[in-house]
Amino acid sequence: MKIGFIGCGNMATAMIRGILDSKKVTAGEMIASAKSDATREKISRELGICVAGTNSEVVDFADVIFLAVKPQYYEEVIAEIREEIRQDQIIVTIAPGKTLHWLAERLGEDKKIIRTMPNTPAMVKEGMMGMCKNELVTEEEMQQVKEICESFGKAEVVPESLIDVVVGVSGSSPAYVFMFIEAMADAAVADGMPRAQAYKFAAQAVLGSAKMVLETGMHPGALKDMVCSPGGTTIEAVRVLEEKGMRSAVIEASKACVKKGREM
Structure with a gap:
């Protein structure tokens, strides 16, 4: 399984470190994009994973794509990559407020989407994450993504109605x-x-x-x-x-x- 991150701030970096340390995938099976040259250089130097100059490169490379940009940039980033996402890929979001319905409207009703809410203790592998999925994601696929996310803490599947509660409690x-x-x-x-x-x-x-x-x-x-x-x-x-x-x-x-x- 190849994993991609669109955006590589503090949260994404913590998640990537945990995934690499778990040995579930190799550095060569991970890629991340970032806006600035400095961040891309830091990713390459400190994490050793593949670095993308554009978000499209992440989509071309990965089976599972984490949208790790700030919520206010979701609309812009999704519009950029929407036409390139394949039906077999899984999109994982980490932004509050962006519902599965909102995401499907913009990504396409035929796309596999998992909505999550992580927290910063992922930086010390003690994170807590709530997760929910749309009907196109199989239970097996959900379990695979859950195991990836448990590389940097604990994760639990919850109904989407509780995802916003997860924001408050963890x-x-x-x-x-x-x-x-x-x-x-x-x-x-x-x-x-x-x-x-x-x-x-x-x-x-x-x-x-x-x-x-x-x-x-x-x-x-x-x-x-x-x-x-x-x-x-x-x-x-x-x-x-x-x-x-x-x-x-x-x-x-x-x-x-x-x-x-x-x-x-």
């Missing part, structure tokens, strides 16, 4: 988590801890807590209760977080994110 949420880590570190610095050390303590606490949720299968509320001793320090901190509206702020932020995604 696509954009790393930003919320980074803000939380930064805030905890700021508090530690205020109490005298060196900043680099504060980031390490805060980030490791988040990493370990997330791992507990995933590996124990326990409800997050139950895990929280395990830390909250009667009359202790943790329940006092939880009381203040509740008083300041932490849960409501996170819920409203995520809902705003989903709403924006649906409007794009």
Whole structure:
């Protein structure tokens, strides 16, 4: 299977690195296009894959084509490559708001399309991706693409109605988590801890807590209760977080994110 990327920014680069490290395909079986000469040179130098001077070259080369440009460029790029896409190729999108219907209208009703929503932890092979497909993509093809995407994290097939929810809960949420880590570190610095050390303590606490949720299968509320001793320090901190509206702020932020995604 030959894989192509139209666009090679941070997200695409992370995905390509993961795929190469998995050994599912070789560097010679991958190609990417980019607008600038500098980016193309960087792709060749750092990733060792084939470099395309035009998006059409990616379409000519690949069996699976990832559209990895920003959402505002989708219309332009699709118009450029539409007539060159074959019916046996699979188009994989990573943009919020671009529905399977919207994509089929522009790519053609006879094209195989998979819609995905990755996130930036793919850069450290801990990404989370939601995926859905149109009726022309077979289950076997979907599984093949899913396995490719699991090279840089975890992937789950969801109904298209939940893809925008994926944007809120995992696509954009790393930003919320980074803000939380930064805030905890700021508090530690205020109490005298060196900043680099504060980031390490805060980030490791988040990493370990997330791992507990995933590996124990326990409800997050139950895990929280395990830390909250009667009359202790943790329940006092939880009381203040509740008083300041932490849960409501996170819920409203995520809902705003989903709403924006649906409007794009």
